[in-house]
Structures are given as C-alpha cells and as structure tokens.
Amino acid sequence: MNGRYAPRIHAERQAIRLDAVSGRFDAWLLLCVLALTSVGLVMVASSSIAMAEARGLGPLYYFYRHVLSVLMGMGVMLALMYRCDIRQLEKYSRWLLLLAFVLLLLVWVPGIGHSAKGARRWLNLGIINFQPAEAVKLIFIIWMASYLSRFSDEVKGSWLSMLKGLGAAALLSIVLLAVQKDFGTTVLLLATAALMLVIGGVHLPRMIMPVAMLIPVLIWFVVREAYRMDRLRLWLNPWEDPFGDGYQLTNALMAVGRGELWGVGLGGSVQKLNYLPEAYTDFILAVLAEEFGFVGVCVLIALYALLVSRILWLGLQCVQMRRYFPGYLCFGIAMWMAMQTFISIGVNIGLLPTKGLTLPLVSFGGSSILMTFAAMGLLLRVSWELERARRQVALRREMTLQGRAAAQVPEVAATPAPTPAPRPSGDEDLAQEPQRPAPMTTLWQRLNGWLSQSGPRHEAPRQRIEPSFGNGGQP
Template identity: 40%
Template sequence: MKMPNLSWQNETQLFYPWLAMLLLGWLMVASASTGIAEFYTGNPAHFAIRHAFYLLLGIGVTFSISLIPMARWAKLDAILLVIGFVGLVLVFVPGIGHEVNGSQRWLNLGIIKIQASEIAKLSAVFYISGYLVRRQDEVQSQWSGFIKPLGLLAVMVALLLMEPDFGAVVVLMGAAMVQLFLGGVKAGQFFLLLFATLIVSSFVVTAETYRMERLLAYLDPWAPEHVYGTGYQLTQSLIAFGRGEWFGIGLGESIQKLFYLPEAHTDFVFAIWAEETGLFGGAIALLGLALVIGLIWRVAWAAQKRGQMYSAYIAIGIASLLGLQVVINLGVNTGLLPTKGLTLPFFSYGGSSLMMCCAMIGIVMRIDYESRQNLENSDNSGGDHE
C-alpha cells in the first residue's frame, strides 16, 4: 500500500479549516461547560479537559483513517452495514445499551460511550455508495434498483425510531436521498420517495404525544403552558441569542449557561456562543462550517470528474450528513425547527460525535489524496505519450 504524504496541509485544503473548527469547538465547550462542570465535579475545567482529550483522539482517528485506501473500503461496505445494524440492536441489550434522558441510543464500551446512530449513518453512506456503483444501470432504469436499498434503510429507520432517535432518521434519510438523486434516480421516483418520506414523518410525529408537544411548543414557545415545559429550552436559547446582540457580552460571561439553558455544552452550545460573541462570532462559526462542508463537496466534484464514482458518492454522503446535522441543530437553536437532540458537528461536547466527524474528515482527505494522485498520474501519462 502506497502511503500518502503525512503533511496533510500539502495534500488538501480541508486541513486548516477542519483544525480551526476543532479548536473553535473546544473554545465553545470550555466556555459553555464551566457552570455545570463546577456543580457536578467541583472543577470548572472538567469538560474542557475531557473535550481536549477527545480532540487529540479525533486528530489521531483522522490521521489513521486517512491511510486506508478507498479500494479497501469498497470491499467492506456490506460488513460496515452489518456493523451498523448490530450497533442499533445492541443498544437494547441490558449491560451494553445505555439510556440517556429516556432514549436508548448509546453503547457502553467502558472507556467511552458511542451513539449507535453515528455508526449507522456512516455505514448507510458506504452501502448506498457501493450500491450505486454496482447497480448503476438498474438504479437509473428500473424500479427494483431504486426500491432495494430503501428496504434495508427502512429496517434501519425502524430500529432508530425504537430508541427513539427521530433526528438521526431525518439525517440518515436526507443523506441517502441526496446520494440516490445524484446517483441518477429518475425524478419521478425521487419525488415519490420524498412525498412518501414526508407522509411517514408526519405519521411518526403525530403518533407520539411528546413529539406533538414539542411541535406545539415550537409553534408558540412563549405560551404559558409551554414556556416552562416543552418550550423551555427554546425560549432560553432565544434569550441567549437576544442577549448576544451584535458583538456579545464577552467570552465566558454567559448567564444562560448557569443552569438556565439545559444541554448548554452539547446540543445548545451555539446559543451560548452567540450570547458571548454575538452575531459577529456566530457568523464566523457558521462561515467556518460552511467552508468545511463546501470543501467536501469540492472533493466530491473532483472525484466525480476523474471517474472515481465510489469515492464521489461517499464524499457526497458525508457532506450531506454533516450539512443536514448543522442545519437541524442551528434550526433548533434559533427556533426555526422543533426541538430535537442533535449535536453540532465539531462544536458540541461529546467523544462519540467528535470521533465520527473526524473519521469522516479522514475519509474525505483520503478521497482528495487519491483524486490528486489520479490527476498526477494522468498528467504524467499524457506527458510520456507526447
């Protein structure tokens, strides 16, 4: 196996923006977690130290993953899908599955707890990518090619809903639909899938009382029956944004993180950042995220132009996973979407989410490296021929 140049900054434009997001995320967590850390551990820097450890571990994961050739991944996509399914089943096994806030979403591996949906989403991206390459003609010309992968995804969605984890379902299905659409699925089939997904989603939302309460609170969070109930997180988040104004009240000076806003260092870390740094700081963070995701799309486009379709589909899936998670998290923070527990990639506290985000970046870096190598080999072949 030919080893890539270990100087990442010479290989990809993604390196510095990704590193900047990791450091900015650490700063967000360090500031947003001081109150809760001191209350539970007596050390205001407890979560900042743990997140720094996760950050270093994530960099190691990125480096290690970037060494694996895409040809090796292509042989493992079926195994990865099985691992994704096994993880979703194991969360219901006593002693292995771990419940948090009423949801059975975590695998307790001793030194770290991993959210099973994180593995499942990435395994689905690999499976869909391999399927689109192997069955390209069938996907583009026959209904069977379109329906087969959806059957497997439906089982995965059912397991996620049993946890329950509706947010992961939305992200997974959204990424899969983007991959299928760009993989050549007929427009009629795609819009039929989109319509069916909306119908099923409406049924899922209305089938559970707590989801309906969240939806009603989203529509009017300031109503007396919601403001201290299901709308509490949203109203406190909006207060944080309002306090931040243009330039914020100062880094570390947030009031909302002092037990007013639950999950201040995880799902709502951006609201605390906006309170402390204002619209200006929030815009910088958003531009950084947009740059990282935009560069991933650029890698996908370059791989597609050079005929590396498997790699291109994976990069598309990863960009879609990260992009949808950013949109949903920020939508929840700002009140544009109903409250849903999803972390903000690279920014929210949590080893599981950060490890998977870094793994995705490592895969994209490998795709970019192989794409560049393919271009160099083509140029050298052309020069020799002349």
C-alpha cells in the same frame, strides 16, 4: 534475448515509477476541520464550567473529556488518512451495513447497552459511552456510495434498484425509531439517502411516490408519542409554557437576543449559568451567539459553508476522474454535514423543533466527535488519492511522450546512408571493413558536411585512381 525482455523491463520500471508517486492532502479541508475544532474547544470550555461546578465535578471536567474525545478522534482521522485504502472500503461496504444493524441492536444486550434520559441509545465502552446512531450515519453513506457506484445505470433506469437504496435507509430508520426512538437521526438518514439517489441520477419525479409513502409513516411516529407533539406545539409558541416544556427554547432565544451584533465577550454569557440546559451540547450555538454575537455566528456559518463546499468540490473532482465511489462518498458526507449543521442551528434559533443533534466538531459529545473525525479522515484520504492519481496521469503522459521520442530516433537513424566512393587502395582487408552503425554514420555525415561548409572553398585537383583487381594492377 535482451530485445525480448526489454519491453517487459521497461514496463516494470514504469510501474515502479508510478507506484512511487505520492499524493497530497487537501489543505483547505484540513484547515476547516482544525478551525472548527478550535472553536469547539473554546466554546465547550466556556459553556460547561457552570454546569460542571454545579455537579461537583470540577470547572474543567467536561472540557478535559472533550479534549480526550478530540485526541481520540484525531487519532482515528490520522489512521484513516495514512492507512485506509478507499478501494478496500468499497469492497467491504456490505459488511459494514450489517455491522450497523448489529450496533443498533447491541444496545439491548445486558452489560453493553446503556440508557440515559429515557432512551436506550448508548454502548458502554469503558472510556466513553458510544452512541451507535452516529456510526450508522457514516456507515450508511459508505454503503450508499458503493451501491451507486456499482449500480448507477440500474438505479437510473429501474424502480427496483432505486428502491433498494431507500429500503436500506428505511429499514435502518425503523430500527432507530423502534429501538432507540431517535427521530432526528431518522429524518437525517432518510434525507441523505434521497439526496444521494438524486445526485446518483434518479429523476426527481420518480422520488415523489416513495417520499409520499414515507411522510405518513413519519407523521404517525410523531403523533403516537405525546412528548413529540408537545415539542411541536411549543415550537410554534414557546412562551406558552416558558418554565415547562418550552424552557430550553425560550432560554436559547434569550441568549441569541442578548448577543446582539458583537456579543458580550468570551465568558460573559449569563444563560450558561445553569439557565440554559445542554448549553455545551445541543445548545452550544446559543452560547456562542450570546458571547460573540451575530458576527460570530456568521463566521461560524462561513466555516461550515467552506467545509461543505470544499467537500462538494472534492466529490466533483473525483467524478471527473471517473472515481465514482469516492465521489459519491464525498457527496454523502457533504449532505450529512450540511443538514446536521442546518438542523442544529435551526433548533438553537427557533427555526426548527427541538431535536438532540449536535453541531459537528463544535458540540460536546464523544460519539459525534469520533465519527465526524472519521468522516474527515476518509475525505482527506480521498483527496490524497485523487492528487496521487492526477500526478500518475501526468507522469504517464510524460513517459509516453518520452517513449515516442525515443522510438523516433531509430527511425531517423535507419535511413540508408549514401554509397561511399570507391576506395583508393587495392587492399582487400580494408575493403571488407564492416560498415559503421547508422547513428555514427549520420553523425559523421553531419560533421563532414559542416566542415565542408565552414572550410576553405578551394580544392586540390583530384587524381583518378583505377580500382585494383588483385593481378598486379592490370585490368
């Protein structure tokens, strides 16, 4: 009975040992997040003082709000790091996509939706005004990663499967443009979808036709709005109207130029003194360039490059371990971070037309901070589960080797021992003594052989003793 249940008990013990294995968070990724967050705290405090005083809110009003957003974001990040199950996240990805559409439409519900600066993009949550478009970015990446992991072969070989991914992005983009007039997030969403499909295995020539069909639609959305055409025209020559529609860009360029190589020092910016609008949000990089110069901007770009490269490396490690959903999730978040950072920096230095995209983890903005920290929490959870899987694989190999070694011991012991010499006694009870177990016999033979080799070489003459048959010693 014990032999029957032994394999099952052994398997249960192995499962308990594997479940007890813990993972480890990626230290480099966490350090990048903390470093960028620290830069953001310093720059928001420096760039928002003049604006807060001008509005009669106290010099550190926006800084305190930013600290509150960071603390809430860190709480979300820690919750996802320690409590989120990536497999469950993949399971509910379709419901999350439905939630994204609901959030975009909630802005039109009276009492919940909130409009500012001519656009209805915010939800009034009491403590903060939440922008659903920020959540849509992360939710769409989660859904796309799940879609690619489930239908990878179909996406590579079928037009319809490929168009489903682009169709979801296009539908979200139409809602964003029609309901919230958020052109920047629309372009970011479509670009992220296209890049994730390419990473998922779609051949580039097959992407040409869908992209060619979307470009005229985007151009039409630009042309139909006069303010977008003005932004495009003044982007080409902002000095045409430096005190009108080109005011933001010209002041941003002056701030960048004034910083030169080393900057004017922390707190020494002039453009943040109510000259540069949105100095603590969309144009915070211009203030950083003025105060820390070209060197400071290069250090910031290096931090973002390290962050994105680490996320890509994490995704590659997941794919090598055949963990495709976490891998695609990492790739999508890396594309999101890289493109949004590039667009924000490009707007600040005049490389791209003016758009309202924040600098991740640095700019002031509760919604952006919350969702970026949520994305970082998911990535850190992925790194923990990946390290745990590696340790489990190593432990399983170790247990397999131990099992093989243990299985070889009975095979060696099961070899038949040589027949013992006849006993020099006629005692039948001693003749019927049970044979010793094989391992002990083998051990006795080894010990006897060692003693015979290490003992003296001379032997006493042996006397032949005939066996007894129980009749008085007569044969």
